[in-house]
Amino acid sequence: MVYSYFPGCTLKNKASDLDLYARKSAEVLGITMEEIEEWQCCGGVYPLGANETAPKLASVRALVAAKEKGQDLLTLCSACHHVLKRVNNDMAENENIRTKANNYMQLEVPYAGETKVVHYLEMLRDVVGFDQLKAKVVNPLKGTKIAAYYGCLLLRPSKVLGFDNPENPKIMEDFIKAIGAEPVIYPYRNECCGGYMAMENKELAKKKSSTVLQSAKENGAECVITACPLCMYNLKVNGGVDDLPVYYFTELLAQALGVK
Amino acid sequence: MEKNEKELAQLIQEISGLNPKKCMKCGKCSGACPAFHEMEYHPHQFVDMVDRGDVNRLLESKSIWMCLTCFACVERCPRDVKPANFIEAARLALIRQQGCNHLKDEAVPPLLDEEMPQQAIVSAYRKFKK
Amino acid sequence: MQRIGVFVCWCGSNIAATVDVQQVADELAKEPGVVYSTNYQYMCSQSGQQMIQEAIKEHHLTGIVICSCSPRMHEATFRKTAAAAGLNSYMVEIANIREQCSWIHKNKEEATEKAIILGRAAIAKVHLNAPLTAGESPVVKRALVIGGGIAGIQTALDIADAGFEVDIVEKKPTIGGKMAQIDKTFPTLDCAACILTPKMVDVAQNEKIHIYSYSEVESVKGFVGNFTATIKKKARYVKEDVCTGCGLCTEKCPMKKVPNEFNQMLDNRTAIYIPFAQAVPKVATIDPNACMMLKNGKCGVCSKVCTAGAIDYTQKDEYIEQQYGAIVVATGFNTIKLDNFDEFAYSQSPDVVTSLEFERLMNAAGPTGGTLLRPSDHTHPHTLVFVQCVGSRDISGCGKPYCSKICCMYTAKHAMLCREKYPDTEVYVFYIDVRTPGKNFDEFYRRAVEEYGVHYIKGMVGKVAPKDGKLMVQASDLLANDQLLIEADMVVLATAIEPDESARSIATMLTASMDTNDFFTEAHPKLRPVESPTAGIFLSGVCQGPKDIPETVSQASAAAAKVIGLLVKDKLTCNPCVAESNELMCNGCSACEKVCPYGAITYSDKEFRTPYRTTIMRRVASVNPAVCQGCGACTVACPSGAMDLKGFSTRQIMAEVDAICK
């Protein structure tokens, strides 16, 4: 299976691990990730105002590029995934935004949300299959108790993202089982880490991320995995629980597949 | 031209593209909000204040800058009101005015550290300034 | 050609003051077909009516037009008058020259002109009138009640009391429904079982009532007064007439790990079971999904221990066909699934329960013997949080848009009972609104607050997080404008209720209409609240909309009264102004069938003669005049003009239009 791939800015820089291990693992799994040429930053946050079209154009360009190649668009970073999926949904369902964006882009064929946006985890679940993944694991992480941290952007709003049950997700837990480890269910796995507030209001970010980590630890986690660079930062820098390492899920995937 | 309070509330509603009247004042948004204690006015009040046109106090308060945009209120609202969108609309109504950016460029460097991902900076720029 | 008589009424001065009645009579006399025209002071009086009757006889009139007050006033009077003189009562037309002419116009010239035009329209219509006879259909003196909860029980008892046969079809092994699961009833706090079980016994002992338990209605055909229902008696593998209900089999059955529906899955039952001690009929039932004997032929313990020899592993489903004059739907409700509300951690912690589960936990016959214990560790809870409106009033798509109506009161009851039985508990209730309309309801709620010290907090729970065996409840307190974090031992969710899952298929079977929430629609929301728009179908209980026990019982009795009113009749007279399909023009497209709100139109293949002595089979519509209410929706939907409405035919209305526009 060949995907168009949208890495996003952070994965080219601070979160290069997330990207690197994803690519390595994809190779083992028979997935080809073709990076879109000249992609532009998605903006990091989805513009919520009803009359904001311009900030969505970068995402539309990526979506159109994938459409032209006839491929699904693969994402890794939670934020990129969130923005691309929601913009795509707007293009499909919001006539006002679709018309404006198409007028601006001057495409030969107008874009109306045809591209399917897929997160790497969704790809593992729906295309590779967790059972298949399990079969390909060479270094199962036996007995490791891993807490999945979803954060907000992957899950909500569930009606648009359709990622998993927003209040009781299981995709990452199933992933953890597939790589041979033991998932830890804890109540704060879908609560906010503090997000971009880490810049302005560090105290808030500290409060939020430590709630998450402490809850994970209380429930017996030995490490935490995430799909989001910002969550990673908050948990690591602001989480305040030093003996609980945080990994990108792709790193453990690569480790299990023996390509780390 | 200065906008009066009612017009400003109208503008916020327009930017949000949503109807605050759908709110049944159950308070689930404020029950779900992770940044509740940082705020002077809370998510259910945002919606109500926009609806009543009582927005000057809101726009002057720090509350609107405290929203983490985690969408907990949006996800759990039984009436599909989307309080987070009103908060963002209120921010936009402010920062679209000249010189009203919440985050000044010169204030940014001291806030950064080695580890901070680009995503945080981009997001904060998008959320706090135009 | 009709011979028409015109009778212009003065109505004292009511009409005569603004309409020149003489001129009207004179002008209308000139209309084609009018052979007699007159005016009189009071047409509706004894002498006026006599005058009409004499004129009918003397002039051999075939149709009459009365220019008088509104037909809503005296149409029936004049129809009777005509019938008494030997003229078909549907050969009478009224021109409304009082309410719609003399009373609203001041100018005599204008009013007179209008009266003449209205008279002409009526004459034009009566030219096309045809004598109509109201049909009759027989009434089978037996009623079917679908559902054996308190609604079905009450309806059946009332109908049987009036001397009619009633069959109750209940899909569970026992009647009793949800009320049997409930602990206490608000606002009096009577024990539900104490007031329900005597009624269940009454049903069992009533000679006029037959209970088909563990049965379902398979199909229904026919129409008001004459339905035929097929009832499927599911195999219970126990001979109902032999089983004594001793319960020995249930003690000995080795398959003891079957989740117990009656206790909301909070404990287990055996594969052969009697749902509860006071079950009616008190007969054991084997669960074929759990029984080892039925699944792989190994066991047979129940058969060995049964001294009555009631066990029959070879029993098959049985089908019974029965005629009914009326059908009552009493299918009841269920609590919604909470899959969309995981923020309350229902699926993550056994200590988060629905209110119906809480009923069982408080019930002396429940899994804990009436002692309130946490399902997780069977310890006594100290802090309880009740959350209202879980899934109710929700338009986000996760829940139900309506108010479930009963939750405010039962939550007050739960909170009160909790504080009464266990004064060491702290009880919090999170509410959006407290809705207590009902006799002694608000007083009850206030008592919970004032006397029992229940903490009512206006706000909503945003998240429940299980932590160290406790539940961290994060919620808003809107009056204090605060966000609270309560460390609770149990959380009780006032879960929304929805119509039973069988309701939709039953509605389809009965051609009864439903709303978007699958509640049955009533014939009129204010004036005919217990009847379905489909004639002969009546509604009882929550299947029509959320309601509490007192309301359910009054609706059940109301439905019974309506059923009795129908069953006492030997024959039903039908409104003759019904739709009729011209089979020669019908193209069998089903357009009429789809718009008919009553399911009065059916299709059948019929043989028609064609030229050259051949025949052809064609699908044609036919209207059941006993079911049709005469709205006329089908007449417009029909693309080929085959459907027409008697008494308001297309030609008649066109003739009126022409007369007015001339």
Place this chain on the structure above:
Amino acid sequence: MQVEETKEFKPTIVAFCCNWCSYAGADLSGTNRLNYPANVKIIRVPCSCRVNPMFILRAFQRGADGVILCGCHPGDCHYTTGNYYARRRMTLLFSMLDFLGIEKERTRVEWVSAAEGAKFAATMNDFVATITKLGENRRLEDIRCKKQ
């Protein structure tokens, strides 16, 4: 200069009223002596859904200047859903009439309950005023049907 004597224009208006709500509403406006012009002639139908679009076309063909259809308020139909059918059918018909050049104002659907005598009178007054302003309907009238 020759001045031709012009006759005051009195439009012909056909009102279809459902038996259960609007016809009763019309009766009530009579009972309460609420005036409306004599141009309005009411035809009683069992339900607004009995009104075939053909009836309206026929009225225009025969020289009506305006046609109004009155039924029970949405949700209050005696036959549960008849007024919804009427509303849909009329929406289609009126847009076709509009396309044919019949002014939108000549046709109308109004919900009048049995208790709304005042509303019935007010509606009719307003409708007659509108039609009077619009003048005679010539577009659909079949002059062959016209009595000279």
